[in-house]
Amino acid sequence: MAHIVIIGGGFAGLDAARALARSAAQVTLIDRRNHHVFQPLLYQVATAGLSPGDIASPIRWILRRQRNLRVLLGDVQRIEPAEKRVILDGGDIVTYDALILAAGLTHSYFGHEDWAARAPGLKTLDDALEMRRRVLMAFEEAEREVDPDRQRRLLTFAIIGGGPTGVELAGALAEIARKGLRSEFDQVDPASARIVLIEGGPTILSTFPESLRAAARRSLKRLGVEVHEGTRVTDIDEQGVQAGDTRVEAATVLWAAGVRAIDLGSCFPGQLERDGRVKVRPDLSVEGFPEVFVAGDMASFTHQTGKPLPGVAQAAKQLGTHAARNADRRLRGDATQPFRYRDPGNLATIGRNSAIADFGFFRLSGYAGWLFWLFLHIAFLIGFRNRLSVMLQWATSYVTYQRSVRLITGEATAARSVTDDPGRPLDRPTSS
Amino acid sequence: MAHIVIIGGGFAGLDAARALARSAAQVTLIDRRNHHVFQPLLYQVATAGLSPGDIASPIRWILRRQRNLRVLLGDVQRIEPAEKRVILDGGDIVTYDALILAAGLTHSYFGHEDWAARAPGLKTLDDALEMRRRVLMAFEEAEREVDPDRQRRLLTFAIIGGGPTGVELAGALAEIARKGLRSEFDQVDPASARIVLIEGGPTILSTFPESLRAAARRSLKRLGVEVHEGTRVTDIDEQGVQAGDTRVEAATVLWAAGVRAIDLGSCFPGQLERDGRVKVRPDLSVEGFPEVFVAGDMASFTHQTGKPLPGVAQAAKQLGTHAARNADRRLRGDATQPFRYRDPGNLATIGRNSAIADFGFFRLSGYAGWLFWLFLHIAFLIGFRNRLSVMLQWATSYVTYQRSVRLITGEATAARSVTDDPGRPLDRPTSS
Numbered sequence: 001m002a003h004i005v006i007i008g009g010g011f012a013g014l015d016a017a018r019a020l021a022r023s024a025a026q027v028t029l030i031d032r033r034n035h036h037v038f039q040p041l042l043y044q045v046a047t048a049g050l051s052p053g054d055i056a057s058p059i060r061w062i063l064r065r066q067r068n069l070r071v072l073l074g075d076v077q078r079i080e081p082a083e084k085r086v087i088l089d090g091g092d093i094v095t096y097d098a099l100i101l102a103a104g105l106t107h108s109y110f111g112h113e114d115w116a117a118r119a120p121g122l123k124t125l126d127d128a129l130e131m132r133r134r135v136l137m138a139f140e141e142a143e144r145e146v147d148p149d150r151q152r153r154l155l156t157f158a159i160i161g162g163g164p165t166g167v168e169l170a171g172a173l174a175e176i177a178r179k180g181l182r183s184e185f186d187q188v189d190p191a192s193a194r195i196v197l198i199e200g201g202p203t204i205l206s207t208f209p210e211s212l213r214a215a216a217r218r219s220l221k222r223l224g225v226e227v228h229e230g231t232r233v234t235d236i237d238e239q240g241v242q243a244g245d246t247r248v249e250a251a252t253v254l255w256a257a258g259v260r261a262i263d264l265g266s267c268f269p270g271q272l273e274r275d276g277r278v279k280v281r282p283d284l285s286v287e288g289f290p291e292v293f294v295a296g297d298m299a300s301f302t303h304q305t306g307k308p309l310p311g312v313a314q315a316a317k318q319l320g321t322h323a324a325r326n327a328d329r330r331l332r333g334d335a336t337q338p339f340r341y342r343d344p345g346n347l348a349t350i351g352r353n354s355a356i357a358d359f360g361f362f363r364l365s366g367y368a369g370w371l372f373w374l375f376l377h378i379a380f381l382i383g384f385r386n387r388l389s390v391m392l393q394w395a396t397s398y399v400t401y402q403r404s405v406r407l408i409t410g411e412a413t414a415a416r417s418v419t420d421d422p423g424r425p426l427d428r429p430t431s432s
Numbered sequence: 433m434a435h436i437v438i439i440g441g442g443f444a445g446l447d448a449a450r451a452l453a454r455s456a457a458q459v460t461l462i463d464r465r466n467h468h469v470f471q472p473l474l475y476q477v478a479t480a481g482l483s484p485g486d487i488a489s490p491i492r493w494i495l496r497r498q499r500n501l502r503v504l505l506g507d508v509q510r511i512e513p514a515e516k517r518v519i520l521d522g523g524d525i526v527t528y529d530a531l532i533l534a535a536g537l538t539h540s541y542f543g544h545e546d547w548a549a550r551a552p553g554l555k556t557l558d559d560a561l562e563m564r565r566r567v568l569m570a571f572e573e574a575e576r577e578v579d580p581d582r583q584r585r586l587l588t589f590a591i592i593g594g595g596p597t598g599v600e601l602a603g604a605l606a607e608i609a610r611k612g613l614r615s616e617f618d619q620v621d622p623a624s625a626r627i628v629l630i631e632g633g634p635t636i637l638s639t640f641p642e643s644l645r646a647a648a649r650r651s652l653k654r655l656g657v658e659v660h661e662g663t664r665v666t667d668i669d670e671q672g673v674q675a676g677d678t679r680v681e682a683a684t685v686l687w688a689a690g691v692r693a694i695d696l697g698s699c700f701p702g703q704l705e706r707d708g709r710v711k712v713r714p715d716l717s718v719e720g721f722p723e724v725f726v727a728g729d730m731a732s733f734t735h736q737t738g739k740p741l742p743g744v745a746q747a748a749k750q751l752g753t754h755a756a757r758n759a760d761r762r763l764r765g766d767a768t769q770p771f772r773y774r775d776p777g778n779l780a781t782i783g784r785n786s787a788i789a790d791f792g793f794f795r796l797s798g799y800a801g802w803l804f805w806l807f808l809h810i811a812f813l814i815g816f817r818n819r820l821s822v823m824l825q826w827a828t829s830y831v832t833y834q835r836s837v838r839l840i841t842g843e844a845t846a847a848r849s850v851t852d853d854p855g856r857p858l859d860r861p862t863s864s
Contacts (some may be wrong), residue, residue, distance in 0.1 A: 034572060034840045051483040053837040059618040061838065070618045072858070073572040075841075092576065092858045125841050140466060140505040144524065184492040186502045389821060405485035406493065408466040408505075409557050410842070425525045426504070 012296025162199030209395030444752030445726025593689030594631030
């Protein structure tokens, strides 16, 4: 029996698997995590609005009814396309008749890999929990800090990258600081936190039309987010961010700027883009390897418009489905079909009550855009329970301004010390 | 103004803080985590039934309305009772007029601290997430394993300690294996998992009457849990557990046996029990330090019955409230009062539909006990949102047998390899 292997359980891999539900082939889906993540809401976990369980489900569970499918938890080390096989951690070998490569993206620091420790990115649940930990710890450390300069630095958050993720993070952070933490601290006023969004390109949200960008800038301004456009980061150090002449003293730096493909494309050396994505032919296969298809953010597909596809869930899903159908066609001896992207539109949210949506024939901003965003995201969340739980959490936090999952986990003990003058007394009078 | 310092934000510390809401003193509560955990449900997080956010809330948020209170995130390094001060991480100093010590317990391996890595205990959210990761990874690794002996070992779970936590863990694990994971795996049958509960003392649930213990044993048997009583663990190695002549080959070992007090009592050397708890006088103060009170599981209080108090939430809460009132009395120049424990009863649950409850004047077991347990635990959960969310999750998982939070997080990549024969092919036929 023919064997189709899918690498990756993101939007592309999952839809590829689903598209093969009635295939005569056996299907194996390999992912290095046991869960699928609803990426568009990852920033909500990073800002303590939702629990990991609300936006993630086990891949096994999602695909449990598909009888021709096997799910393997494994970390693919490399692909050997000449031998048509995949090598996992521990050396285990999986051979294939057709391969769908959809391993997705990771952070890229444009050659400054040393920035990674200071400015974590947001691709996985663990990334999101690390961001949450850093954000919440900054407020806690500020509360214990006696030096005003250091306190100021602890209450400054720099977000690098003004795409949808950066804008959504900035908006959510501004809200948690201005509203969610108010009245819980004694020595600091969280509402005074400084949130700085730094974009290296000429404009934030570059994939949106200017009218919607202007609406987004107004929303960010209302939330008190400082926006720097055309400001390229040149250094990130222990104290803050240098962007040309602009200096931002910030204890917490979040990375939403660069991405590159997971390092598996190197098995197809002639077909690599500079960012690690793999060039595909019109039918999504790789030049020289007609049984290998690439889908999701890993695919560099430019045949339709001469430009790359947008890095959104809808594109990944369409690519996954199409790659799977072509793989199946090929194994049956049929001709593969060229891919056509149908653009469903573009969305970003900026805190409560404000979002922008661009669907070509109609555009929304402000409250209407936000309601639309809310509806779409809940509708597409995987699993009925998740949908209910997310609605419940959002309803509560909408009414109360509370971020409900403000838990600092992931380190056995609490505070990295921020002081270099041990022995200082913390016995300041309590305000009452 | 007088200053009362509380160390610990568990049941005792939280109730101590609340009891001081109308005190004229200033109050500082110090915890090394930012959240209070509803400990009786921690095993539900460890077995993927609930999210961390369902059973934990930020201490700041819980106490946000208390105006005379300051919350500090800090790791207390030591107490200097002669100087009436507390030293935090980083060397920060907090002085007090009265101290309430309620830092709680940690795991104890009876001198075998090397067992800790192989057999994690369950006291914090991070502990619970680590248990969850190990349990879920064991099934994933079994699915990839080709050697039948190793597969068997991966599907064997040893739980050491037959108190309420051990019994609850064993019951929940049996359920997830028998029902929750069924039909999602291809090479292994999760329902065939072996769950072994090992108790060193003569009986499980030693604080319950024998009739209820018998009911619990029947429930465990029905769930297919092997119970070994009077079987003391003598070694834990990479492959399993040795308990006298009994050998259990188990990849996953969970520790629910020994506890000892957090190591702060050593600042009161004459008053230490062997397990690190601090002997208290009838008014909960420490001999020689009338301004220091001990509450919660750290307090060794034997004045009422000659025996220690049970390590349950109700005892901790009563101790916390009483210690706080006595601290306040003392600072006002009033006489302190002796503590009297009012026993509210004893509860444990064994999977779905079965629990035992002992309230002296009435005893429940089976389904009635379980409904009662459900009601009490939801009623006492902190925060309205948590209560709703927990009810929702439980209702769903009751109907569907699904454990909803089966996420493996906390490690960047997936599988530690379980094979020592790299290069083996994983291309077994898929059952269909």
